[in-house]
Amino acid sequence: MTEQPIASVASAITAFVGGAPAGPVGEPRLVTSMSHFNRLFGGLWRESHLGYSVRDFFRHGGRYAVIVRTDPAEDVTRSQVNALELIRERPDGMPGGDPVGLLVVPPDGAETHGWTEPSLDVLREAVITAEQIKALAVLDAPAAWAGTTSPAGGAVDVLESLRSSFAAMYFPQLVEIDPLTGESLAISASGAVAGIIARTDAQYGPWNMPAGTATTALDVDGLTVALGQGRMEMLAQLRINGIRSFPGTGPLVWGARVLGTDPEWPYVPTRRMATFLEQSISRGLRWATFEQNAPPLWTRVCTRVEEFLHSLFRMGAFPGTKPDQGFYVRCDPSTMTQEDLADGVLRLDVGFAPTRPAEFIALRIAIPVARPA
Structure with a gap:
């Protein structure tokens, strides 16, 4: 092999796990646009959140998504875990050659106008997968945390089993208009956040903070919860990143903490920069x-x-x-x-x-x- 200068690996290829009305089951496929996803996997589908998350990813600046369609014949949790195991077992077999940098497991498998959020077992599997392949698991806080007293009510026990510098959690959900019905729909934020991280990487590099006013307002109609300063501080204590609306800007991602508590790895760009350097140098x-x-x-x-x-x-x-x-x-x-x-x-x-x-x-x-x- 000829000696060459070291080149940067792609840092924000995003793996999505979920159900779709069409497409290969259990076989990672690289898609580069929403129209590409529509052709391979059948587009938006009210029986799964996947298409909406992928749409938000591309709308917010994502470029490359690896889709692993779950098996509709299996239990939802089992099929999600199987898909994550596939990603974990074949880290070098992802389409395109570059490593997966982000991992999203949106809600899945439910009746129309409602989705089943990933179980705690699935979230744990997502974090384990992210740790093993050195990606960032972009997680959604449960929608039930949108209560009137505290958006993080009952969160401590859940979070303790997910603590990792390879995971980041976001709250609340986004409100968008569903193209299939014209109605307002609550959408988990992880797809949009992954798109913003990918856009930040492309514009500034993975060492930059994918949060704050430097990221343009989310292309959405609103949020399911209006976060004030008190709730933001409560979320920060739990190391959850809030999404907040401001006059004149619309919703912004207002945090970039990882869920882990290791002081060496406090923020998303620190953890991702280390991975980016290791992978680029090792490959180069x-x-x-x-x-x-x-x-x-x-x-x-x-x-x-x-x-x-x-x-x-x-x-x-x-x-x-x-x-x-x-x-x-x-x-x-x-x-x-x-x-x-x-x-x-x-x-x-x-x-x-x-x-x-x-x-x-x-x-x-x-x-x-x-x-x-």
Whole structure:
């Protein structure tokens, strides 16, 4: 394999799991527009939320969606879990080659004018899947949290089993006009939020915050709950991201916290930036697989990784006025043991500063290379 500069992987390919009136069952298919989804999976369908979530994804800036249609002959929960297991078992088999970066499991399988929200078991499976494939599970808070006293009533027990830096939760639902009936319809926000994250990645990069006034107002008619400052603070304490309306702007995503409580990974862009760097560097160094694990290779690896990170620095990915305030790269005897050398494993340390100059998060990346003769 020829040595080449490291290129950025796609960071916001979004996997959707759900029911559809047509299309292959249990077979991931890449779609690039709503019309493409309509042709393959039959379009909007009142017996499943999937089509509405995919429509919101593309309306809000999404570009690439991987659809896994659930089996209509199975129980809804079982079919959703099976679809998530498929994504987990075939992380390198996703259409298009690039990794899935976002994961959405919208409500599914219910009678007209009402959908069944994913069970807690399904949400747990979504988080496990996201952790294993290093994607972000974009979750919807239960609609029942829209009570008059607290939108997060009864949330603590549910959230404790979902705590992860690879998951983010959003509240409340969106209100849109259903093209099939002309009536107002409550739509889970995860599809739209995934689209906003994808749009932010395309415009500014995955290191930017997909929230606030920098994201244009959601293209919707309203929200199921008007969040005031008190409710927003309550949601923030639970690490749930609120969607809030403001005069003159319409609804905005007003938070980018992950559900996990690890202080090293407090926000969506921090977690996703680490994944983006790991995946881009690992893929970009595949040429090293047949090289000898020795100082000449270490020098070339450092040079390629530094070139890549410096290009991101020029784009504003890291804070500081000098590159060494934003990142560092090490690949030398200090990053590898004698066992690594004997086993043909090259290890490099990459540090990046997500918010403040020279306050680094350290990543250790392993590359298989040729064993000593």
